[in-house]
Amino acid sequence: MLAPLSWLKDYVDVKLSPKDLGERLTEVGLSTEKIRRENDDVIFEFEITPNRPDLLSIIGIAREIAAIENTKIKIPKLFEDLKPKKKLPIKITTESSINPRFTGIIIDGITVRQSPDWLKEKLIKAGQRPINNIVDITNYVMLELGNPIHAFDYKKIKGSVMKVHQAKGGEKFTSVDKVTYHLPKGAVIISDSEKIIDLCGIKGGLNSGTFENTKTIFIRVPVEIPVLIRKTATSLSLRSEASSIFERGANAGGTVDALKRCIQLIIKEAGGQIASELFDIKKEVFLPWKLNLELERLNEILGISIAEDEVLKLLQRLNLNPLKKTKDIIEVTVPTYRNDLKIEEDLIEEVARLYGYNKFPKTTPQGQIPIKQIPYFKDYEIEKKIKNVLISSGFSEILTYSLLSEKDLLENETNPDKTLRVDNPVSREFEYLRQSLIPNLKKALAQNKPYFEQINLFELGKVYVGSNIDEEKEFYFLSAVSNNKNFYEVKGVVEKIFEDCGINEAGAKYIQIFDEGIFFELNFSDILSKINLSKRYKPIPKYPPIIEDLSVEVSEKIKVGDIIEEIKKQSSSIRQVSLLDVFENSRTFHIIYQHKERNLTNEEVSKIREKILQSLKNKFKIKLKE
Amino acid sequence: MEEELIQIKNSAVSLILDAKDYRELEELKVQFLGRNGRFTLAIKEISKLPKEKRPEIGRLSNEVKKSIEDTLSAQQTRTKKETSDQLKQKIDVTIPGIKPQIGHLHPMTQVIYDVVDVFNGLGYQVADGPEIETDYYNFEALNIPKDHPARDTQQTLYLDTRNAKVNPGEIILRTQLSGMQARAMEKIKPPLRVIVPGKVFRYEQVDASHGFEFWQVEGFLVDTNVKLTDLFGTIDYVLRKLMGNSIKLKFATTNFPFVEPGVDTYIECTVCKGKGCSFCKMSGWSEIMPAGMIHPNVLKAVGYSSKEWNGFAFCIGLSRLVTLRYKMEDLRLLTNPDLRIIEQF
Numbered sequence: 001m002l003a004p005l006s007w008l009k010d011y012v013d014v015k016l017s018p019k020d021l022g023e024r025l026t027e028v029g030l031s032t033e034k035i036r037r038e039n040d041d042v043i044f045e046f047e048i049t050p051n052r053p054d055l056l057s058i059i060g061i062a063r064e065i066a067a068i069e070n071t072k073i074k075i076p077k078l079f080e081d082l083k084p085k086k087k088l089p090i091k092i093t094t095e096s097s098i099n100p101r102f103t104g105i106i107i108d109g110i111t112v113r114q115s116p117d118w119l120k121e122k123l124i125k126a127g128q129r130p131i132n133n134i135v136d137i138t139n140y141v142m143l144e145l146g147n148p149i150h151a152f153d154y155k156k157i158k159g160s161v162m163k164v165h166q167a168k169g170g171e172k173f174t175s176v177d178k179v180t181y182h183l184p185k186g187a188v189i190i191s192d193s194e195k196i197i198d199l200c201g202i203k204g205g206l207n208s209g210t211f212e213n214t215k216t217i218f219i220r221v222p223v224e225i226p227v228l229i230r231k232t233a234t235s236l237s238l239r240s241e242a243s244s245i246f247e248r249g250a251n252a253g254g255t256v257d258a259l260k261r262c263i264q265l266i267i268k269e270a271g272g273q274i275a276s277e278l279f280d281i282k283k284e285v286f287l288p289w290k291l292n293l294e295l296e297r298l299n300e301i302l303g304i305s306i307a308e309d310e311v312l313k314l315l316q317r318l319n320l321n322p323l324k325k326t327k328d329i330i331e332v333t334v335p336t337y338r339n340d341l342k343i344e345e346d347l348i349e350e351v352a353r354l355y356g357y358n359k360f361p362k363t364t365p366q367g368q369i370p371i372k373q374i375p376y377f378k379d380y381e382i383e384k385k386i387k388n389v390l391i392s393s394g395f396s397e398i399l400t401y402s403l404l405s406e407k408d409l410l411e412n413e414t415n416p417d418k419t420l421r422v423d424n425p426v427s428r429e430f431e432y433l434r435q436s437l438i439p440n441l442k443k444a445l446a447q448n449k450p451y452f453e454q455i456n457l458f459e460l461g462k463v464y465v466g467s468n469i470d471e472e473k474e475f476y477f478l479s480a481v482s483n484n485k486n487f488y489e490v491k492g493v494v495e496k497i498f499e500d501c502g503i504n505e506a507g508a509k510y511i512q513i514f515d516e517g518i519f520f521e522l523n524f525s526d527i528l529s530k531i532n533l534s535k536r537y538k539p540i541p542k543y544p545p546i547i548e549d550l551s552v553e554v555s556e557k558i559k560v561g562d563i564i565e566e567i568k569k570q571s572s573s574i575r576q577v578s579l580l581d582v583f584e585n586s587r588t589f590h591i592i593y594q595h596k597e598r599n600l601t602n603e604e605v606s607k608i609r610e611k612i613l614q615s616l617k618n619k620f621k622i623k624l625k626e
Numbered sequence: 627m628e629e630e631l632i633q634i635k636n637s638a639v640s641l642i643l644d645a646k647d648y649r650e651l652e653e654l655k656v657q658f659l660g661r662n663g664r665f666t667l668a669i670k671e672i673s674k675l676p677k678e679k680r681p682e683i684g685r686l687s688n689e690v691k692k693s694i695e696d697t698l699s700a701q702q703t704r705t706k707k708e709t710s711d712q713l714k715q716k717i718d719v720t721i722p723g724i725k726p727q728i729g730h731l732h733p734m735t736q737v738i739y740d741v742v743d744v745f746n747g748l749g750y751q752v753a754d755g756p757e758i759e760t761d762y763y764n765f766e767a768l769n770i771p772k773d774h775p776a777r778d779t780q781q782t783l784y785l786d787t788r789n790a791k792v793n794p795g796e797i798i799l800r801t802q803l804s805g806m807q808a809r810a811m812e813k814i815k816p817p818l819r820v821i822v823p824g825k826v827f828r829y830e831q832v833d834a835s836h837g838f839e840f841w842q843v844e845g846f847l848v849d850t851n852v853k854l855t856d857l858f859g860t861i862d863y864v865l866r867k868l869m870g871n872s873i874k875l876k877f878a879t880t881n882f883p884f885v886e887p888g889v890d891t892y893i894e895c896t897v898c899k900g901k902g903c904s905f906c907k908m909s910g911w912s913e914i915m916p917a918g919m920i921h922p923n924v925l926k927a928v929g930y931s932s933k934e935w936n937g938f939a940f941c942i943g944l945s946r947l948v949t950l951r952y953k954m955e956d957l958r959l960l961t962n963p964d965l966r967i968i969e970q971f
Contacts, residue, residue: 029879031878051776051881227773302853303853303854343886345921348886349879349888353887362855363856364860365847365849365856367847367849367850367852369819372814374751374810375813375814376753376809376822377751377753378752378754380738380752391729392728393729394728396731396969399735399963400961401839402827402839403839422785424784425783426832430838443963447963447964451964451966452965462757464758468789469758472758472797474756
């Protein structure tokens with residue numbers, strides 16, 4: 001929302017400098033994005049929060065300034081002589097469930113021409129393109145007061161009939177800026193006896209717009225249903241100033257005043273006379289409403305103590321007409337333009353924001369420290385522990401996007417049809433949810449190749465599996481790549497992670513060997529479910545070990561892991577078996593014999609050795625090396 | 627006896643001071659203090675002295691022993707250092723050291739660990755939830771019904787629901803972590819102190835300060851008699867712990883449908899020190915921690931009585947926190963796996 005300071009000054013005296021004003025407005029909730037000097041004027045650019053339709057108007061902003069400056073706004077005097085000079089026919093049918101208020105009037109005998117300079121200048125500064133005096137006045141009054149207004153060429157309303165209803169879906173509609181839309185089902189529209197003439201709350205129709213030769217106009221100031229306007233605007237990707245106001249909820253009590261202001265300016269700038277009664281079709285009365293504020297609760301929630309008369313003053317500055325009901329209760333009357341004020345908490349914010357958030361003291365919550373473990377609990381210590389293993393092994397951590405392109409999937413032999421997909425991706429490059437962290441690790445490796453010889457990377461992140469959304473499951477994966485470690489070094493890292501997590505599992509099946517490097521990918525969620533960090537002290541052995549190396553002849557096909565398992569099985573006095581050396585068909589194993597309760601004798605060891613050799617011979621046809 | 631002891635001391639000290647190396651010192655130690663050393667043999671004679679003389683000689687002998695030992699130890703230290711210096715002279719000590727090959731944690735992870743530590747200290751526990759979320763938890767339970775204009779501020783990525791039973795538009799990539807408020811609260815009664823660090827997704831065009839995937843940490847506290855000043859105090863404490871005591875903060879009113887009153891927190895831009903740069907959109911300030919008192923409707927939706935309980939919620943833009951902390955001018959640096967970036971941390 002653009003607001004020229006000169007225009008604001010039409011309604012309020014501003015003492016603060018533009019910079020200070022911007023800061024104060026931001027503090028009270030009107031976020032000042034930019035302050036731009038333009039000739040002898042200052043243009044403010046505000047970001048308006050979704051709850052404040054009133055701030056999409058210059059008067060609304062002026063009211064906030066008046067509250068800050070502790071002064072009153074000057075409202076333009078309204079045209080009150082509404083007696084029609086003649087009566088042209090018009091038949092309006094509408095329904096309050098789709099159009100809660102329909103305010104309108106006919107003006108006859110106008111002259112459409114360029115707007116006067118003062119009007120053009122105001123609109124241009126506020127970011128609008130001047131069109132003609134009628135359109136410009138409707139835009140001006142919308143910007144000034146916050147109620148959207150549309151002027152129809154009365155002569156083009158066939159049959160003098162205006163029927164507000166909802167589209168069936170698929171109807172064609174050409175807007176005043178000459179774009180044709182296929183209307184979605186439920187769009188609120190106005191038809192005459194032949195055609196659709198208005199897409200309510202969003203855009204007027206080309207077929208009934210105000211152009212140079214228009215002589216008679218029908219002015220409509222409506223209140224629309226926010227959800228209906230938003231649905232249609234979203235589905236057409238068509239937004240206008242009017243739709244932003246209606247989506248937030250237009251000032252339902254303001255339509256007649258906006259119409260009067262409009263009539264006044266039109267008669268002044270375009271001539272003409274009132275040619276119908278003032279229509280105001282509505283079911284509700286749209287009066288200000290009352291809300292109670294309990295002083296004790298206010299101070300309890302804010303954590304400070306604001307005196308009663310100060311609270312009253314703050315509320316008065318916001319035009320909330322506070323009235324002391326009982327010792328502790330203040331009743332306010334909320335103007336219809338503040339439809340964001342619905343509950344007591346909303347009033348508490350009103351007092352706090354004008355008091356000034358930056359004047360509040362800072363305290364520490366006094367309550368209890370919760371002891372019970374929360375649902376969805378996550379233990380970061382486990383993650384730290386595992387990442388430490390990787391860091392100490394030389395791996396660096398990367399974070400990459402969860403979304404991949406179809407090309408990424410195909411390059412990694414993943415079927416896009418069986419991959420979860422975003423319906424409205426930001427770009428084709430980021431369309432599919434990853435099922436593995438390896439595609440991004442591969443890309444990261446390639447990206448680093450020109451600058452580094454030894455590259456060791458890992459990522460801990462989510463993957464998303466399931467071939468459609470009903471079967472969707474998320475897991476944390478932990479994946480890594482190395483281009484300088486050998487298979488056994490990478491396997492050692494995996495095994496170290498398992499060992500530190502108290503998980504008894506072999507590492508090899510998690511490792512993949514590609515041209516680019518050696519990768520591993522672990523299901524970290526699975527590790528978390530199996531993790532066992534409990535430790536129990538085992539007494540250090542009291543009796544000395546007997547250590548020997550055993551070299552055997554093996555056929556290539558037999559796996560070292562199987563041999564080690566077989567050796568271990570032979571006696572409870574074998575404490576450790578490891579592979580010492582591999583040479584052609586020969587494998588040398590390092591065996592530590594040790595008994596927990598006594599010294600082992602050479603005789604006992606040689607018996608165990610015999611047993612080992614016998615079993616290796618039977619099972620694998622392995623014999624002792626000569 | 628006295629004279630003999632003093633002679634032993636003098637001769638030992640002068641020999642020790644003249645010793646050329648560590649080995650010679652070891653020999654002298656044996657020569658004087660060893661089992662058959664001069665001092666050892668001398669004090670064996672003490673027992674032969676008359677009783678009344680023994681205490682005095684005993685004291686003296688302790689002094690002598692200590693003096694020999696001290697001199698020895700001082701000389702040993704000196705000769706060790708001389709040997710080390712001599713060895714170092716033989717090599718080029720200016721050649722850079724060989725550093726251990728240790729990897730680097732991503733700066734985001736380092737910041738998350740700090741965040742978790744700070745909040746753990748305040749009694750918060752960490753929760754972790756799904757990134758593929760329902761519209762209900764992400765929006766509706768947070769007082770943002772369908773077709774609420776607040777949805778414009780969080781453009782959503784919707785998941786393809788082809789071949790699935792769920793309705794289109796119901797399953798999304800979470801746009802915020804606030805969904806965990808309802809998820810946690812509906813399962814447990816207050817008091818609650820929870821933080822949720824994680825990744826969020828938006829339909830957003832990428833630039834230096836926006837991304838379609840970025841990191842946040844959400845937090846909320848529910849208890850009895852929670853005050854707005856508690857929220858201000860918590861924000862101030864946490865950001866100072868994370869960003870240093872010299873930061874400048876300011877609060878502003880804002881609106882999120884799931885809080886009332888709503889608070890926004892701005893931190894003076896660390897990149898330009900408030901002068902205005904592309905990172906802070908020339909404003910000198912960066913929005914860092916939106917927050918507010920939890921809206922009664924949110925408490926009602928999970929079955930809490932808003933008369934009995936209240937609380938606050940907040941969110942820290944972690945991606946922005948990391949970039950502000952390390953003065954990185956572009957959020958995209960965080961998802962760039964270039965080791966030349968990561969190895970700086």
